[in-house]
Amino acid sequence: MAIVVAFAVAAANVTPPASAAGRRDPVRITRFLGEQRLPHLTRFEGTAVGGLSGIDRDPRTGTWYFLSDDRWRYNPARFYTGHLDIDRVSGAFNGVHLTGVTTLTRADGTPYPAYGKPESADPETIRFDRRGGRLLWGDEGDRPDRRNPAIPISTSTVRAMDLQGRHLAELRPPRNLQLTDAERGPRRNFGFEGLAVTARSIVAVTEGPRFEDGPLPTVERGAPARLTVWSRQGRLRGQFVYPLDALPAAPVPPGGEADSGVSEILAIDEYRYLALERAWIEGVNYRVRLYEIDLRGATDVLDRRSLERGRPYRAVAKRLVYDLSSVSVPVQNLESMAWGPRLVSGECTLVIGSDDNFNQQEVTQFLAFGATGCR
Template sequence: MTRRQTMTRLAIATAVGFSLVGAPPASAASRDFQFTRFLGEQQLAHQLQYAGTTVGGLSGFDRDPLTGTWYLISDDRARFNPARFYTGKLDINRRTGAFTGVHITGVKTLQRPDGTPYPGIGLPESADPEAIRFDKWTRRLLWADEGDRPNSTELTIPVSQPGVRWIDRDGKFLRELPLPANLNNTDAERGPRRNGAFEGLTFSPTTIAAVAEGPRFEDGARPTLERGAPVRINVWGRDGEIRAQYAYPVDALPATPIPPTGSGGGGVSEILAIDDNRYLTLERFSIAGVGYKVKLYEIDLRGATNVLERDSLASGDAYQPVSKRLVYDFDDLESPIQNLESLAFGPRLLTGECTLVIGSDDNFDTRETTQFLAFAARGC
């Protein structure tokens, strides 16, 4: 273990009272998700080369519980190589919980229906891969594409629709889930903003859910220092039929840019089901002069209003958003906060604790890191 890893573990233990020896007993009266201990941090080398590709931009991952294989999707849009996903292995000891390594073991290109790779950024029908999930029932993969569209500074970008697409484990296109019309990208101030469509994806026992990163134009402004913003969680049945949309209240901007005229923004970067009603969400902000600010929440869909038929969340009748509870503020980490975008359960430990792995997208930037953080938890 490196000195930084040791310091990180001590910082977490001090901040939230975790035991580094064993997990506290679970409360029979509470099903709240909660961390019990920090298991370790691992990183991949910057621009690691594997099978003729550049590893980076990892924006989502998931694990096959039968084989232990991890699937990791890159949001590289042909800057280095065509849109793709990797397979890998994470070394987590089920007896001790020690997290000791990350290894890339394979790579596959994401294919369009005609079998060709997706075009690069700025071209028609380009893809922006942001999340991937392994379906233990069909042993196939599902991935989320944010699509693309023009904005006020890049007027010539063609519209590419977001999507949630089934593929096999070789990357072959199988089919696509129906997209609600209110989440179509457009070339006007309607629908999702650029880089504001599907960012997170998950399976619950009976449904599929995907969350938009930011608010649609019709749903209001992006988060500011004074107020947050609503984004939409879309829920499909396992049969592929759209069931509902729910409003998720993103926090206000958590810090002032430096200088105050600098940029700052963010939203939901991943979602992970605990059961049919409870989910974990990552809220991730990037703020000029400050860096990344990230929090982990537990949310509950029960009692929330179905807003599928509502064109605007900024006007009209009142609605009830999903409830949310803070699980962890990553400011408590001594290790510098990275661009955290991935969230998945690892193996269950012999103590009965589940493991949660959180990963970062390094944006292929030398100033950033491909980071994996592993925690043990209860309530999952």
């Protein structure tokens, strides 16, 4: 049935000087190709479609993978397969087709437990590893906080699974990103949120700052997130600082809530990545920007316990590519990003998707763009 609807070594080994790697044209968005949406709580093969936090594409078959962060509110942790109908001649984005659904399973073959239970998973990002023929996915993990003191600790990590959702392996997270029940390590909901894979590396980024790295972003200042690099064999290679922007607006009313961080990354080459930086601000709604970052020249901070104190460091270089807040009104909770097919024009296609949080006031949305400088 198908539904058719609209890893630690010296930093020099990870980030060589620019002369060693060469410079390439920056990524530029050339045009908006279109938008498609899935109806709220679309039913597919006995599941509720929503919470799509990660997307990626197998370039050999054209199969797309859509990861749901549903934690058994409706169904177990799962991913969907399907196709996006993008015309390679005109670039027109004409539809979304779901073709399958697969449950994520643990090493013992059972589904991950529901929210609030030990060993529960919080799937936030997915990548097809074409060199290994497997899927990699990021688990944000969970931990207690003042509002949710009974939540058990579950690991924030990157896992590998086969195309049937069966567990294959798990990357060892760095010690400084292990979740705890104290005010150290990553805050709740600020574990691994974005994931990228290259010919030589697996890279994951935390959504926001650890307790030891300083306070959350405000309208006056930004904050540091940590981007971790492993070898493809799972050995820690380094860790770098992604500098989050200050909040783009103040909450309404003053003192209201706000949440800001990196929601996804996507490899351009071995050293350059696209990054989605998303903020939700009470009384303002979502604001999302797309950046290009470059690891070359950044300081390896893997051995630093705090970024708020101690020696100075150099963060990754960061360049604004596109303000996504201008594309669709109201702006949605954009959390996923992947390369689509190359167009006859030579442009790459970039697809950015939203997580509707299973909320009727939000939507599951896919935005497609033409781009240059991508590969």
